């Protein structure tokens with residue numbers, strides 16, 4: 001394992017903390033966008049809700065021709081004969097059966113994962129007396145590397161609550177009734193230990209839209225520790241995982257990923273991390289601001305702690321009255337007038353004596369965040385839009401940060417700090433909807449998707465701009481959630497142009513949307529290249545959108 005990590009410019013260091021265990025550190029500069037390491041699955045299971053949309057073996061989405069269902073179990077779907085045969089040889093011949101009656105869905109997944117991993121452990125042990133080849137290059141994760149890494153993972157076996165211990169014991173004994181598991185020679189204690197490992201090491205497998213479609217045991221990816229402000233992310237291409245750096249990571253610096261969505265309150269995140277991973281998070285966002293420079297901890301001051309459980313946010317989502325109030329605000333939102341008021345060259349600033357509403361909040365703070373946040377270290381991208389290229393969008397049509405109003409500092413830290421201080425300087429009024437709270441974000445995110453689904457593109461652009469500010473606060477600048485949101489905003493703006501043409505709206509408004517498409521395509525290119533990589537389908541989708549947009553613009557000239 002050490003030699004494989006070394007080939008990837010990282011190493012494993014003991015933290016001398018029994019709970020924390022080991023940490024992955026960079027041994028060379030890992031520039032943002034670098035694939036730090038790839039990780040092979042030792043076992044994967046498909047989620048029941050998407051079982052007929054993604055291949056059970058390679059986890060790719062098949063649209064045409066549709067997936068083929070296993071005629072025996074009628075439960076698993078495969079791309080084609082090749083995926084079916086691979087799955088059959090690897091695991092499906094053993095587990096091709098109906099689900100066990102009276103078992104909860106989560107337990108069913110744990111049992112299936114346990115059976116697959118047990119099969120792989122047994123195969124590995126049978127041949128491990130033969131010489132194991134050493135990794136030859138950075139992508140050569142040998143079976144030896146995967147298996148030996150798996151055996152070192154932490155299970156926190158003794159810390160599990162009693163009901164979990166009992167459940168795992170029961171699951172292991174049920175799995176042990178199957179002859180093919182008995183043949184592995186694995187004892188009940190070992191199977192229970194694997195179940196414990198799954199709990200604090202497994203990953204949700206996401207599709208390209210970041211929706212969970214499965215779960216997987218990825219021993220190499222499981223070596224990375226958590227931070228609520230991570231410098232790397234886990235990305236999936238089918239069933240394969242890879243860790244992408246989303247910031248430049250200096251030699252000696254720890255490489256971290258986030259185990260929970262950063263768009264949860266601090267209380268929620270800390271509880272989830274304690275319950276599932278048994279540690280108290282001490283990251284920059286969770287530590288109280290002991291010095292002025294740590295603005296990260298202020299993010300949670302803005303988001304609010306009242307939502308200590310996501311379920312409460314869900315409840316608020318159901319709150320129709322709040323939803324209706326926001327939608328009314330969105331309907332009355334005059335995008336053109338607000339764009340003029342908050343033009344980058346005039347110093348639009350909401351009245352400092354009044355609480356912020358969603359509209360003012362969005363127009364004022366979008367100037368801080370987009371696109372400066374992404375390009376603060378690339379001033380060349382801020383040239384004026386005088387020589388538009390016909391093959392790609394090259395420039396943001398914004399003044400240099402130093403010329404912009406409000407004055408946007410040219411470092412990422414000062415942009416963030418200035419914006420957060422400014423947000424906190426406005427008075428709050430309990431009768432008003434506080435724009436920066438998580439509850440408002442939850443409602444607006446849902447409305448954003450609803451308005452897109454209903455084809456109300458102009459409303460979705462406004463809501464999407466608001467959501468963008470919240471994402472800029474919550475996620476690091478090259479996070480996949482931001483990357484994907486930029487692309488959605490570009491599409492929403494484009495559809496608004498078409499809609500405004502149909503409605504024969506003002507030409508000026510069309511220009512606002514055109515500028516939006518340009519800006520969001522550029523921002524999505526910047527972020528998708530880093531977060532998803534240039535071989536991803538999302539990158540191809542963005543290039544295609546850019547190409548069509550430029551062609552349409554030319555035709556209109």
Ligand SMILES: C[S@@+](CC[C@H](N)C(=O)[O-])C[C@H]1O[C@@H](n2cnc3c(N)ncnc32)[C@H](O)[C@@H]1O
Pocket residue numbers: 019020021022023152153154200201222223224225226227276277278279280281282
């Ligand atoms: C997926 S493993 C990460 C690798 C682990 N450090 C190891 O040595 O195998 C998850 C476990 O690592 C530890 N861990 C991860 N991130 C941590 C953090 N930020 N602070 C303390 N412990 C952490 C916890 O024990 C957690 O259950």
